Amino acid sequence: MNSLVGIGVSPGVAVGKACRIAQITSVGPIPATPRKVFDSLNLVVADLERAAKTVELDIVRDVLGVQAMMASDPALIEAIGARLSQDIEYKDVRPDIIDSFRGFKTALSALGGYFAERIVDLDDILSQLLNKLAGTEHQLINLAEPSIVIADELTPSDTAHINLNYALALVVAKGGPTSHAAIVARGLGIPAIVGCKRALEIEDGSVLLVDGRQGKIYIDPKATEVESAQLREEALRARAAAVVGPGRLKDGSHITLLANVSDVNGAIEAAAAGADGIGLLRTELLFIDSTSEPTVEDQVATYKKIFDLMQGRRVIVRTLDAGSDKQIPYLNSSKEQNPALGIRGWRLTRTHDAVLERQLEAISKAAEGISLELWVMAPMVSTPAEANDFATRARALGIKKVGVMIETPAAAIHAEKVLLEVDFGSIGTNDLAQYVMASDRMDSRLSDLATTWNPAVLRTIQIACESANKLNKTNGVCGEAASDPYLAAVLLGLGVTSLSMVPSAIAEVREFLSTLDLATCVEVATLALNADSAQEAESLVKENLQR
Ligand code: PEP
Ligand code: MG
Numbered sequence: 001m002n003s004l005v006g007i008g009v010s011p012g013v014a015v016g017k018a019c020r021i022a023q024i025t026s027v028g029p030i031p032a033t034p035r036k037v038f039d040s041l042n043l044v045v046a047d048l049e050r051a052a053k054t055v056e057l058d059i060v061r062d063v064l065g066v067q068a069m070m071a072s073d074p075a076l077i078e079a080i081g082a083r084l085s086q087d088i089e090y091k092d093v094r095p096d097i098i099d100s101f102r103g104f105k106t107a108l109s110a111l112g113g114y115f116a117e118r119i120v121d122l123d124d125i126l127s128q129l130l131n132k133l134a135g136t137e138h139q140l141i142n143l144a145e146p147s148i149v150i151a152d153e154l155t156p157s158d159t160a161h162i163n164l165n166y167a168l169a170l171v172v173a174k175g176g177p178t179s180h181a182a183i184v185a186r187g188l189g190i191p192a193i194v195g196c197k198r199a200l201e202i203e204d205g206s207v208l209l210v211d212g213r214q215g216k217i218y219i220d221p222k223a224t225e226v227e228s229a230q231l232r233e234e235a236l237r238a239r240a241a242a243v244v245g246p247g248r249l250k251d252g253s254h255i256t257l258l259a260n261v262s263d264v265n266g267a268i269e270a271a272a273a274g275a276d277g278i279g280l281l282r283t284e285l286l287f288i289d290s291t292s293e294p295t296v297e298d299q300v301a302t303y304k305k306i307f308d309l310m311q312g313r314r315v316i317v318r319t320l321d322a323g324s325d326k327q328i329p330y331l332n333s334s335k336e337q338n339p340a341l342g343i344r345g346w347r348l349t350r351t352h353d354a355v356l357e358r359q360l361e362a363i364s365k366a367a368e369g370i371s372l373e374l375w376v377m378a379p380m381v382s383t384p385a386e387a388n389d390f391a392t393r394a395r396a397l398g399i400k401k402v403g404v405m406i407e408t409p410a411a412a413i414h415a416e417k418v419l420l421e422v423d424f425g426s427i428g429t430n431d432l433a434q435y436v437m438a439s440d441r442m443d444s445r446l447s448d449l450a451t452t453w454n455p456a457v458l459r460t461i462q463i464a465c466e467s468a469n470k471l472n473k474t475n476g477v478c479g480e481a482a483s484d485p486y487l488a489a490v491l492l493g494l495g496v497t498s499l500s501m502v503p504s505a506i507a508e509v510r511e512f513l514s515t516l517d518l519a520t521c522v523e524v525a526t527l528a529l530n531a532d533s534a535q536e537a538e539s540l541v542k543e544n545l546q547r
Contacts, residue, residue, distance in 0.1 A: 006171065006196025007447055008215030009182035013233040014169035014191050015226050019147035020204045021158060026134035029092035034084040037093055038077065040132040044125060045071045051160040059187045060164075063121065063156040063180060071125045079103055094130060101126045120180065124155035143167065148208050150199055154181040164188060169210040171217055173199040176442050177480075185212070186504075193217060195447065236547065240507035244274060247499075247510050249492075250517045256498035257506055258314065260478060264302070267309040269503035274510075277314030277373065279426065279500020280478035281306065283359070284326045292330055293355055296362045303366035307374075314373040316426065316478075316500075317363050318405065319356055319390075321345045321379040325442055331355065340434065345380025345405075346390055357393065364397040377403040377426055382410040387421035406475070407431035412460045415467035419475070425468055427496065429479025433457045452481035453534035458494060462529065465495030476500055485512035486541050492518065493525025512547060520545070 032040075045068050052064035070076070083096035090096070105119050130136075143149070143166035151158065153174045167190060172181045175194040185192030191212025202208065202219065209221035211229050213236075218225050247257035258279025259270030270278055286294050286302055294302075307315060322328040323344025331352055336342040349356055360376070367374040378390040381404040394402040404411065404418060407428030411418050419425050429452040434441040436457045439449035452458070461477075468475030476498035481487045483505035489512070491499065501509060524541045531537035 002219055004196055004198050004202070004217045004219070006193035006199070006215050006217070007177065008191075008212045009177050009179075009194050010170075010185035010190065010192035011213040011233075012169070012189070012191035013212070013229045014148060014208075014210045015221070015230075016146055016148045016168040016208065018150050018171075018202050018204055018206050018208050019143055020200070020202070021149055021151040021154070021162065026131050026136040028134075030094045030130065030133045031089055031091055032093045032133050033089050034081065034087065037080060037084060037097065037129075037133065041071060041077070041080070041129055043132055044128045047128070048125075048157070051157065055160045057159070057164065057184065057187055059183050060156055060159050064160055066118075067121050067125055067156055070122060071129075076100065076104060093133065097129065098126065120153055120155055120175075124157050128157060148210055150202050150204075151181070152200055154179075154184070156180055159184055169193075169208075169212065171196055171199050171202070171208075171210060173197060176447070195445075236508060240511040243507070243511040243514050246274075246276065248514055249521075250515060253518070255492065255513055256314075256476070257510055258316070258476070258478075258498060258500035259503045259506065260500050261306070261503070264305045264309070266503065267306045271309055273503040273506040275313075275503060275506055276498075277310055277316075278306070279314075279316050279476055279498060281315060281317045283318060283320055284322065284328070287320060287322065287328050287331070288326070293358070296358050296365070299359060299362035300366045303363055304370070307367055307370045307372055310372055312371060314375060316375040316377055316403070319346065319359055319363075319376065319378050320348065322348055323380075340440070346378040346386055347380055349389070360394055360397050360399070364394075364399055373401070374399065375401040375403060375424065377405055377422075377424070379405045379428065380407065380431070381405060381418065382408045384414065384417040384421050387418045391422045403474075405431075405478070406464045407435070407479075409436050409460060412464040415464040415475075416470065419468055419471050419473050422473075424474040424476075425464065426500070427461055427464060427475065427477045427479065429457070429461070429477055429481035432460060432479065433481075436460050448534060451534045452479065452487055453528070453538045455529055455531050455534070455537055458490065458525070458529050458537070461491065461496070462494045462525075468497075469495055474498065483509065485509050485547070486524075486538070486545060488513060489516055489521045489545060490525045490528050490541060493521035493523070494529075516545070 048064050048068040052061050055061050079100040143163050146166050146168050148169045149167050150171050154172050169190050170181050170185045170192040172194045175181055179194055182194055191210050193215050207220055209218040209226050247255035256276050258277050259275040260280040261267050261270050261278045262282040262285045322331045324340040376394050376399045381387050387404045391402045401423045403422045403424035405428045406412050406425045430441055433450050433452050437449045439446040441450045474497050477491050477496050478500040482499040483501035485508055488499050488509045524544050527540045528537035
């Protein structure tokens with residue numbers, strides 16, 4: 001076994017010794033009274049709150065805070081109380097406690113996406129509670145020297161117990177692109193690979209080379225393998241840093257490069273990366289962070305901060321995409337059989353019409369007096385009627401540029417009619433790939449299917465672009481695909497007119513595009529379209545576009 005593969009979720013190259021992080025979970029019966037169970041749960045909450053106060057990394061702090069809230073949820077306490085109802089010492093409380101948590105996990109799993117990935121947080125609380133009751137304390141091998149962390153799963157409390165300053169890279173057997181490990185690694189700026197099924201076969205102490213860009217781990221790498229990976233990474237970074245200014249192809253023609261942003265910090269990063277503006281302002285965070293709908297005034301205040309940072313540039317605000325992987329408990333039903341196909345995005349007008357009306361009002365008010373190009377778009381639109389409904393309402397509030405996301409196959413195939421209702425389209429490749437391939441975007445086991453590289457997805461994008469170009473409407477991409485330099489080239493070749501991506505990807509995409517002309521992009525797009533599989537499309541394009 002010289003190399004292993006997984007999903008690269010944070011770029012970079014690291015070399016170092018493997019350090020396996022194993023969480024000790026108690027085994028055997030746990031005798032206890034209900035009082036002791038509740039006291040122990042309180043201690044877990046206190047531990048989480050303490051860890052949240054002391055941990056350095058913002059993202060870990062936030063997750064620990066959410067875990068503390070989950071662990072003190074009255075519904076959880078009630079569920080445990082219903083099973084351990086007598087004031088006696090039970091011989092073994094473990095099965096009842098596990099059962100109480102099971103109901104919560106089933107509910108989260110039914111929500112899918114982001115919420116399904118939070119099951120790991122709940123499992124983490126469960127194992128902490130059982131350990132507390134059994135007197136087995138959270139034991140993690142702490143990193144004593146710079147190491148590559150290998151784990152089956154990396155929970156928030158694990159990360160709070162590890163000296164992350166010593167983490168050179170993360171390699172995790174489970175998890176997908178939005179798992180805790182991926183988020184932490186991006187926050188730390190270190191390489192990370194998740195969904196590496198054979199990660200636990202790596203022996204503790206063995207020397208590894210981790211390439212987070214390629215999703216590859218080399219065991220006992222040869223010096224030449226290390227050197228070439230490091231040189232490639234350094235060269236890519238140095239080249240990216242050398243190209244500044246607006247996005248341009250080799251012939252000098254301008255390519256609009258925008259940033260995907262969810263909050264004020266993102267807007268700061270977008271400005272620092274020299275983005276032409278924000279191509280996707282995700283507005284869910286404000287709603288997710290709150291237990292009820294934020295007031296129009298609260299929304300105005302947040303949008304205004306972001307608009308101020310983007311003065312003179314374009315900002316495309318997306319109305320609330322609640323539902324599916326972005327469930328908002330007070331807006332979405334937990335009883336949907338199929339949340340990705342249920343009430344999400346603009347469909348929320350069917351259940352919470354006034355929420356979207358108030359959001360549109362807030363967006364329009366926030367832009368008053370600020371000189372910026374305000375564009376507003378609705379997510380999860382499938383029909384011309386939905387596009388018309390959104391456009392009519394947004395225009396009535398004085399919003400001049402209105403658009404829709406093209407992220408359902410219906411919107412792409414019928415783009416000629418859908419885009420007629422609005423001023424622009426924006427292709428959401430994350431969802432479009434999910435829906436075209438009928439493959440959950442959050443399930444790492446399906447990542448070979450739910451990818452934009454799939455020729456069927458590329459063909460769908462091409463259909464949407466043909467319609468947009470016929471109607472002379474702007475049609476950008478704001479899904480993750482735009483942040484992959486090779487896919488960015490393919491997308492331009494398919495007829496996309498702008499690219500919006502995570503701010504950290506802008507430099508590399510800008511540099512790579514500056515070496516290509518449109519004819520080359522069209523050539524590689526044709527190769528990819530004619531391939532038989534996502535893997536073949538990707539290899540063909542990479543062979544033809546050496547970086
Ligand atoms: C998309 O679906 O590609 C997209 C950009 O939207 P989100 O990832 O927020 O669903
Ligand atoms: Mg989407």
